[in-house]
Amino acid sequence: MGVLVLGAGIAGGLLLHQYDEVSHELIDGVQPSRSAAFRLQAALRDQETAVRGYAISADRQFLDPYFAGREAEATAASDIRQLAADESPLTVDLDAIERAAEAWRSSFAEPLVASVRPDDPAVINGALADRGKAEFDRIRGLFDIQNKHLTEAREAGIARLDDLRWWRNVVLGTIVVVLLATAAALAVVMRSAVTRPLASLAASCRRITEGDFTAKIVPQGPKDIRAIGVDVENMRQRIVAELHSSRSAEEQLDGQAIELRRSNAELEQFAYVASHDLQEPLRKVTAFCQLLEKRYGDKLDERGIEYINFAVDGAKRMQVLINDLLTFSRVGRLNSALTEVELDSGLDDAIANLAIAIEESDAEIVRPHEPLPRVVGDPTLLAMLWQNLIGNAMKFRREGVAPHIAIECQRDADDDSWSFTLTDNGIGIAPEFVDKVFIIFQRLHGRDAYGGTGIGLALCKKIVEHHGGTIWIDTSYTEGTRFRFTLPVIKPTAVADDESAATLEGTTP
Numbered sequence: 001m002g003v004l005v006l007g008a009g010i011a012g013g014l015l016l017h018q019y020d021e022v023s024h025e026l027i028d029g030v031q032p033s034r035s036a037a038f039r040l041q042a043a044l045r046d047q048e049t050a051v052r053g054y055a056i057s058a059d060r061q062f063l064d065p066y067f068a069g070r071e072a073e074a075t076a077a078s079d080i081r082q083l084a085a086d087e088s089p090l091t092v093d094l095d096a097i098e099r100a101a102e103a104w105r106s107s108f109a110e111p112l113v114a115s116v117r118p119d120d121p122a123v124i125n126g127a128l129a130d131r132g133k134a135e136f137d138r139i140r141g142l143f144d145i146q147n148k149h150l151t152e153a154r155e156a157g158i159a160r161l162d163d164l165r166w167w168r169n170v171v172l173g174t175i176v177v178v179l180l181a182t183a184a185a186l187a188v189v190m191r192s193a194v195t196r197p198l199a200s201l202a203a204s205c206r207r208i209t210e211g212d213f214t215a216k217i218v219p220q221g222p223k224d225i226r227a228i229g230v231d232v233e234n235m236r237q238r239i240v241a242e243l244h245s246s247r248s249a250e251e252q253l254d255g256q257a258i259e260l261r262r263s264n265a266e267l268e269q270f271a272y273v274a275s276h277d278l279q280e281p282l283r284k285v286t287a288f289c290q291l292l293e294k295r296y297g298d299k300l301d302e303r304g305i306e307y308i309n310f311a312v313d314g315a316k317r318m319q320v321l322i323n324d325l326l327t328f329s330r331v332g333r334l335n336s337a338l339t340e341v342e343l344d345s346g347l348d349d350a351i352a353n354l355a356i357a358i359e360e361s362d363a364e365i366v367r368p369h370e371p372l373p374r375v376v377g378d379p380t381l382l383a384m385l386w387q388n389l390i391g392n393a394m395k396f397r398r399e400g401v402a403p404h405i406a407i408e409c410q411r412d413a414d415d416d417s418w419s420f421t422l423t424d425n426g427i428g429i430a431p432e433f434v435d436k437v438f439i440i441f442q443r444l445h446g447r448d449a450y451g452g453t454g455i456g457l458a459l460c461k462k463i464v465e466h467h468g469g470t471i472w473i474d475t476s477y478t479e480g481t482r483f484r485f486t487l488p489v490i491k492p493t494a495v496a497d498d499e500s501a502a503t504l505e506g507t508t509p
Contacts, residue, residue: 001182015171019164025159033083033090034150040076040094041143043069044101048136051109058116066109073101093146098141104135197221201229208236286312313422340490341379342388343372347407350386350454354394361394363403372409373418375487377467385463389483393424394451396481401425417469417486425480434473460485 050066053059077094084090110464197220204217216238219229289311293300300308351358351365375382390405397403407422429437438461463484464471471485 001179001186004178004237005184008171008179011171012168012175014127015080015164015168019168022157022164026154026161028083028154029144030150030157030342034154035079036079036083036092037146037150039064040073040080041146043072043076044097044139045069047073047101047109051112055112055116063113066113066164090146091148093149097139097142097146100135100139104139123386159408191312193222193461194225196227197225201225201232205232227362277505296481316478338376338378339375341377341382343382346379346383347372348388350382350390352381353387353393357391361397361403363394363397363405365390366404366406368407368409373419374490375467376490377487381463381466385485388460389422393422395424395479396424396426398425398427400408411489415489417488419484419486421474421482421484423477423480423482426479428478431475434475437473438471460472 046065046069050064050069053062054066077098080090080094085092095115130254155435203217207215215236217229217233219226221229221232289308293305293308315489347367357363393405394403403424404422406423408423410419412419439458460483461471464487468488469486471483474484476484
C-alpha cells in the first residue's frame with residue numbers, strides 16, 4: 001500500500017508538472033506571441049497606408065502613423081523575441097518579416113516619401129508602384145506563414161493539454177481502482193490470516209479464564225499469531241503444572257513462611273553489616289586524608305589541599321548516603337512496630353531534633369490550635385516524616401527571609417482519613433517537578449547550592465504510603481511550597497481489638 005501510494009504520488013506529480021509547463025507555455029508564451037504578432041502586422045500595415053496617403057495628399061500629417069507604426073513594430077518584435085526561443089519557428093518568421101519590411105522601406109517607402117514635395121502630390125510611376133506592391137505582398141505572405149505557425153503552436157499546446165488531461169484522468173482512475181482493489185485484498189487477507197486466528201485464540205483464552213484448563217490451544221494463522229498461540233499454550237500448560245504442584249505443596253506453606261521470615265531477618269542483618277563494612281573504609285579514607293593534610297599541609301599547595309578536602313567531603317557524603325539508604329530500606333520491614341501514635345509527640349521529637357537548625361534560621365513553626373489526632377503507625381517513622389518535611393522547608397528557604405512553617409490538620413469529607421498540610425514561605429517547586437521530587441536521588445538544585453542526598457522526600461513518600469496514605473504537593477499555592485498528606489483514621493473495630501487484647505493481657509487499655 002505504501003509503494004502504491006508513493007508511486008501514485010510520483011506519477012500524479014509528474015503529470016501535474018507537465019500540465020503546468022504546457023499551460024505556462026500557452027498562457028505566457030504562445031498567446032502573448034500571437035498578440036505581439038498581430039500588433040507587428042498592424043504596425044506594418046499602418047506604415048504602408050501612411051506612405052500611400054502621404055504620396056496622394058502631400059500632407060505631413062499622413063506620415064505620423066508611419067513613424068508610430070515603426071515604433072510599434074520595434075516594440076512588438078522585441079516582445080516576440082523575449083517570448084520565443086532563439087531557434088523557434090516564431091523567431092525565424094519574425095526575422096523574415098523584419099528583413100522584408102526593411103527591404104520594402106528601402107526600395108519603396110523611403111524613396112516615395114523623399115520624392116513628395118509639400119502641397120505637390122507625387123505621381124507614382126508604374127515600376128516603383130509595382131516594386132512596392134510586390135515587396136508588401138511578400139510581407140503579407142510572411143504574415144500568413146507567421147499566423148499559420150502561431151496557430152499550429154497554439155493547437156499543438158491545446159492538443160498536448162488534452163493528452164495530459166486524458167492521461168491524468170486515466171492515472172487517477174487507475175490509482176483509485178488499484179487502491180480500492182488493494183484495500184479489498186488487504187481486508188480479505190486480514191480477515192483470513194489475522195482476524196479469524198485471533199478470534200479463535202481469544203475464544204480459547206476465554207475458556208481458560210472460565211476454568212477449562214484442559215482445552216488445548218492449536219496455533220494457526222501467520223507466524224506471529226502462531227507464536228502467540230504457542231506462548232499461550234505454554235502458559236496454559238505451565239498453569240496446569242503449577243496448579244498440580246500448588247495442591248501438593250499446600251502443607252509446606254507454613255514452613256515456607258517461617259523460612260521467609262528467617263530470610264527477611266537475615267537480609268535486615270545483612271543490611272546492617274553491609275552498611276558497617278561500607279562505612280569503615282570511608283572512615284579510613286577520611287582519617288588518612290586528614291592525616292595527610294595535618295602532616296604534609298605545609299608542603300602542599302592550595303590545589304593539593306583542595307583535592308584532600310574534596311576526598312574528605314566525598315567520603316562524608318558517601319557515609320550520609322549509606323545511612324539514608326539504610327533508613328530508606330528499613331521502612332516497611334517486618335520488624336516495624338505498629339501501634340497507636342500521638343502525632344503531637346512525633347512532631348515534638350522532630351522539632352527537638354531540629355532545634356539547632358530552627359534557632360540558626362530563626363524559623364517560626366505554627367502548630368494547629370487543636371491537638372493532632374492519634375493514628376496507627378510506627379512512632380519512629382512518623383517522627384522522621386515530620387522531621388524531613390520541616391527540615392526540607394528550612395533548607396529551601398528564601399535568602400534573607402526567616403522560614404515560616406504552618407501545620408494544619410482536618411478530617412476528610414469521606415471521614416476515612418486525616419488530611420495534613422505543611423506550608424512554608426520558601427523558594428517553592430515548579431509544577432512540572434512536583435512528581436520528580438518524590439523519586440529517590442532526584443535533585444532540582446546543585447549540591448553546591450543545597451546539600452542533601454535526594455532521599456528525604458522519597459523517604460517521606462515511602463513512610464506515608466507504608467501507613468496507608470498519600471502525599472503530594474499543592475500546586476495552587478504559589479507563595480512557597482505546600483505539602484499535603486493523608487493518614488487513615490483509626491477504625492473503632494481496630495480500637496476495640498486493641499482494648500480486648502490489652503484486657504486479656506491483664507493491662508488497662
